[in-house]
Amino acid sequence: MTAAIPTIAEAAKLIAAKQLSPVELTQACLDRVRKLDNRLCAFVHLTEKRALAEARAAEAAVMAGGRKGPLHGIPIGLKDIVDTKGIPTTCGSKILQDNIPDDDATCAEKLAHAGTVLIGKTTTHEFADGGPSFDLPKPPARNPWNTDHFTAGSSSGTGAAVAAGLVLGGIGTDTGGSIRGPAALCGIAGIKPTYGLVSRAGVAPAAFSLDHIGPMAWTAEDCALMLQALAGPDPRDPASATQPIPDYTALLGSGIKGLKIGVIHHFHETDCKVSEGTRRGIDAAIATFRELGAEIREAQLSPLQDWQACGSLISITERAAAYDEWAKTRLGDFSGRVQRRLMLGALVSGVDYVQALRRRRELRAELQAAMSGLDVVLTAAAPGEAPKIDNVPIWDLFERPSFTIPFNVSGYPAISICSGYGEGGLPLAIQLVGKPFQEPTLFRVADAFEKATPFRNTRPALVA
Amino acid sequence: MAAEISDEALDFLLARSGLALTPAQKAELKSVYAGIAGMAERVRKPRGHMAELAHVYDFTPADLGEDR
Numbered sequence: 001m002t003a004a005i006p007t008i009a010e011a012a013k014l015i016a017a018k019q020l021s022p023v024e025l026t027q028a029c030l031d032r033v034r035k036l037d038n039r040l041c042a043f044v045h046l047t048e049k050r051a052l053a054e055a056r057a058a059e060a061a062v063m064a065g066g067r068k069g070p071l072h073g074i075p076i077g078l079k080d081i082v083d084t085k086g087i088p089t090t091c092g093s094k095i096l097q098d099n100i101p102d103d104d105a106t107c108a109e110k111l112a113h114a115g116t117v118l119i120g121k122t123t124t125h126e127f128a129d130g131g132p133s134f135d136l137p138k139p140p141a142r143n144p145w146n147t148d149h150f151t152a153g154s155s156s157g158t159g160a161a162v163a164a165g166l167v168l169g170g171i172g173t174d175t176g177g178s179i180r181g182p183a184a185l186c187g188i189a190g191i192k193p194t195y196g197l198v199s200r201a202g203v204a205p206a207a208f209s210l211d212h213i214g215p216m217a218w219t220a221e222d223c224a225l226m227l228q229a230l231a232g233p234d235p236r237d238p239a240s241a242t243q244p245i246p247d248y249t250a251l252l253g254s255g256i257k258g259l260k261i262g263v264i265h266h267f268h269e270t271d272c273k274v275s276e277g278t279r280r281g282i283d284a285a286i287a288t289f290r291e292l293g294a295e296i297r298e299a300q301l302s303p304l305q306d307w308q309a310c311g312s313l314i315s316i317t318e319r320a321a322a323y324d325e326w327a328k329t330r331l332g333d334f335s336g337r338v339q340r341r342l343m344l345g346a347l348v349s350g351v352d353y354v355q356a357l358r359r360r361r362e363l364r365a366e367l368q369a370a371m372s373g374l375d376v377v378l379t380a381a382a383p384g385e386a387p388k389i390d391n392v393p394i395w396d397l398f399e400r401p402s403f404t405i406p407f408n409v410s411g412y413p414a415i416s417i418c419s420g421y422g423e424g425g426l427p428l429a430i431q432l433v434g435k436p437f438q439e440p441t442l443f444r445v446a447d448a449f450e451k452a453t454p455f456r457n458t459r460p461a462l463v464a
Numbered sequence: 465m466a467a468e469i470s471d472e473a474l475d476f477l478l479a480r481s482g483l484a485l486t487p488a489q490k491a492e493l494k495s496v497y498a499g500i501a502g503m504a505e506r507v508r509k510p511r512g513h514m515a516e517l518a519h520v521y522d523f524t525p526a527d528l529g530e531d532r
Binding site for chain 2: 312313320324328331339346349354355356358359362397398
């Protein structure tokens, strides 16, 4: 691992052993923010004073034998659609420029309770939608591997901040791929947990039945440590699941011998062809899993276009309903990209929406059947390396189906992890999908891959 | 679902939605109508009137009188 930027797991061990000061760790993150964020635009609001106070409190507690757990003293960032009491939460929009919430979102509260240190609020696409916009109060985040390139979104700032070591972990939200996309293009790990596992209370909605909250960090192990603090029932979220919470790190290091991994080749070979580098990365990942003792099988689902149509119709409609009032009265205050997305709501009928919900049930049953003899499924996470930031299509939802949306439609957990680097020097990624509430298996497979490959040893050159 | 929409039909939908669009926005929306029509077509399958969704009520102990 890069010595200058520890993972959460590494930092936690050092803090527990009193060999690393949370204050020094926080100071190092803030130094990198000062050095790099004018180029990365990963933060929209810094909470430096609060961070140093929390770090000092963490240090005092650890020294007094009161360490709370592995997140105590760990610097993090929260996507700027997550409510934070007394701290601006703008959702990246002119409309909420002056919004200061009275309460924390449940996920913010849980991370604070675990002892994390809040460095600041990270850049988001406006209301977690639309794409990189240059007509908003703050500029879009840029990819630390090459700042001319896109981070993907909408959790763009968290992706950039984690990759560049401005924080060790952060919160993203995912309605069609907004955790896994930035994780893929920024070369980090990001998990969209099972629907309902992490409370959405206090997080601005994008599309209520597709919205998920989850951790983004340098490794799958770090995501597991964060999910441990985040998961659990919440009476403030009507979709909150009541499943018992397992130990998400329990299976790490136990190997993957005998596990059955299904590969959905047609997603990236037929439905949405990927770059040559991505295809080679997927093939190499399959070979790695085979060497680690997993059984590789073929899996087949309906074409990606079917999942995209279903997810898009649901997303367009639920978003239009959520932002109906502002769309009618303040449409011009949204970015051009979000105005376009909200306009689409006028074209989808109530019958279209219900037909999409019916299709969703069929697609979910199909995935359930496909996974019945498997432990996890492997797919592409993104079509290739990050595009230039000024070359991101406005109407991408009609141009190319997403590899990530099937698992918002189905609610199944899915993680994106780095699977190498392409010809342009930018990260490549794979997506692993688990059965509902089987996140421990997902972390086990992702962690085994990361530890068997060298891709976690390289940080973006601008960090050096 | 037709792949094109007339100006009159688009105006009707926009009036119902309450969105006030510029002529340029209307033209752009009209240009992507086929994309939405294609998606709507994809989710329609011959499934019959009995293939209805379930709705799940998340009853609390208080709803069920179990808190007394």
